[in-house]
Amino acid sequence: MKRILLTGAALAALNATPVFAQETLATVEERGILNCQVGLPTPGFYALAEDGTWSGMDVDLCRGVSAAIFGDPDKVEYQSVTSAVRFTALANAESDMLSRTTTWTAVRDTQLGLDFTTVNFYDGQGFLVPADSGITSALELDGGVICVLTGTTTELNLADYFRANEMSFTPVTNENVNVLVETYLGGGCDAYTNDKSGLAARRSAFPSPDEHILLPETVSKEPLGPVVRQGDDAWANLVRWVIFGMINAEELGVSSENVDEMATSTDPNIARLLGSEGNIGEGLGVKPTFMIDVIKMVGNYGELYEKHIGANTPIGIPREGTLNALWTEGGIIYAPPFR
């Protein structure tokens, strides 16, 4: 009897077509927690401290969304899964959003039931080699054994690059970045390849980071950004505009330190961003002053960058003169206006 009941329940579960569309915000509010998917702990982007708290550039996007919804940046449950299963976990509604150095590609955007919101870091793929290997260019890697994460754009670019340059290679693959890095550090491969930001992040946690060098070549373009399920445009809007808000805040000079003073600013751009004029929040399903919370509790784009991955952090990715500088400073970090 029990078995029949169980089978029945299983069948019922299969039959039920879960309603995903248009309900994410309501579901999150009701749950009181935002389920945000990050990767296996990676310094700078989604780092895990010993006391179990998460921090980093990508983590702060989750915190920003949480602040916008709840007025509290810490109503987040972080789900840490390997990159190989990230899209399945999101598509099956185990996560509400994914924020983990994920490259926006056509296949991912159109065939996996997912939607990319925007780009929060412009990156490209590079190679890390031991300094004592004497290798100074990726073109010297012919015949090399290359460590690469599975299920990434990295492994596809790797194959393309070697094919285009008529070189051969043997991939050593794993879905777990820790196993891969261990293999690389043990000398199991000639080079470790990933997004350059990822390489800098990993290297910062090596026992002796100076013994590894980043080769000069950038072999791909990797626009990284948060992803949501396809079909809930309102939810995608919220995630997207929280990030746009952070970028606009930097551009307008609004930071976590001065946001309280700025709240009474008469500059109409600032007033619209912080909700004293107009009501951008209404269309997003949050309160008019949601960006005050986001900026005060989390920060503007520039603050996040400098705090987590900037030149003065162990990751040390300089911002000046790169694509990730504001558009007003020669970069391409650019957000549509809050109006």
Add this chain to the structure above:
Amino acid sequence: MTSIPELSDKTKQRGKLSRAIYDARIRSAIIQALTLFTVVALLFWLTRNTMINLQARNLSAGFGFLDVSAGFGIGFTLIPYKEGDTYLRVFAVGIMNTLLVAVVAIALSTVFGVLVGLARLSTNWIIAAVARSYVEIIRNTPLLLQIIAWYFGVFNLLPRPRQSMEITGGFVLNNRGFYLPGPVVEAGFTLWLGILAVSVIGAIALYIWAARRLERTGQSFPAILTGLGIVILVPLLAFLVLGSPLSWDMPELKGLNYVGGITVPPSFCALIVALSAYTSCFIAEIIRSGIQSVSKGQLEAAGALNLPANWTLRRVVMPQAMRVIIPPLISQYLNVTKNSSLAIAIGFPDLVSVWMNTSLNQSGRAIPIVAMTMGFYCAVSLSVSAVMNIYNKRVQLKER
């Protein structure tokens, strides 16, 4: 003479119907048809539902992706594969790699398992104790742990390519893999293969003839020894006469790594060693219990007949022990095949790693990919157990 009243047509029919219901054959046919119908309907409904759900989640479905280029490299392939080949090719590569692991691990664990099993029965207590500790320690540690320990604790710690351990004859070991000479086929090789086949068939024929003669006349003939002689000497001679139709491609350090010959990646080595060691423990126990299951009386009877020791083992003990050994052995062989999927932990490109993981993630086609993987494992399991069951039937007690 009393006449029996004619049965009305209606009653006759009812009789037929009830007879049909009570007829076991017809009844079982009806039940089977109903079951079949239910299963088919269920499958249909499941598929339809899946399609609807996939659509609701904006996920692509179907098998159309199979002839799309996969675009990633694979570290070890038995069949030719290059970046840019299709997903279907990746599936084939994964299957071949999984089968290779299974076959090699089954062979090694059987040989080792038999040795350890016999050692456990040794009257020399040191040998027995060593065998026993081996079994107890390896059997009681999780396999995944052992695989990772072999990978990081042994193969990843080997010297780097420039300091490789060069074992004689073109065998090289370093932390990028185990390199061995690769055979290169030359003119005359097919002819040699033919000669090899003929001598093997000849040896088998000789063995059958000897067995028949033994039954007929009671005279024995050293067929195994002669057969081995034929199988080894004839091809060897032919090989020399044909001017060695096989040459060897030696691995050589060129640039960053060794090239040429056959390369076995560290992940394969770690997987095979761990899988074989682990499974051999279970096989050892199966062998031991199988042999111990043969009652002492049988041995004493053989002794009383003054049978030589190796005859006692071959003709009295083993045939009876086999009956106990085969069924659990089948499940061990199936376990090896399934356990080989732990390869993913150290990145050996077996079916689960390269198909269920990488391809699924790159293409997003979860349903067809999972279905194809399940289909493969199911087919392997069914065919292994079919073969073993046939063998099992043959060695079963025959009532005479």
